[in-house]
Amino acid sequence: MKLRHFVTLLSLTAIAIPSLNAAEKTAEAAPATKRHALRGIIVAIDTNKSALRIKHEEIPGVMRAMTMQFRVDEAALQSAQVGAAITGLMSRQSDHWLLEEVKITAAK
Ligand SMILES: [Cu+2]
Structure with a gap:
């Protein structure tokens, strides 16, 4: 047994x-694509590229504070306003940076 x-x-x-x-x-x-929480201010909107230029805060261990471009979905593009404060989840794609779940935390 x-x-x-x-x-x-x-x-x-x-x-x-x-x-x-x-x-x-x-x-x-x-x-899995790593997504990092981001906080920043929209400084420009590029409708043709479906992109927002965002001045973002430091993402500890990932990226220093800087201004850079992110591809966003149509809803985020439509609701974007220069000067608005936003949060989102950024991730590196093959040839661009993507920002998802964009939320306006303070309108312009
Ligand atoms: Cu950056």
Whole structure:
């Protein structure tokens, strides 16, 4: 009886270890895009590029305070006003920076 339990335990371990490794490899192959909370002021609106130029605060460990351009969705573009304070979630895309969940925290 004891030996049988031991054999069962061994076979469960043998199944569990390879599946853990597979999960780790999948995570490495397709890392989720990291999004960072951002706070800033809209300094320009570029409708043609669906982008906002934003003077943002430092994002500790990620980026110093600076003014830079972010691609945004249509709703954010339409509600944007130069001078408005905003928050959003920024992420690096293949060839641009994206700002999602843009919220105006203080209108111009
Ligand atoms: Cu920046």
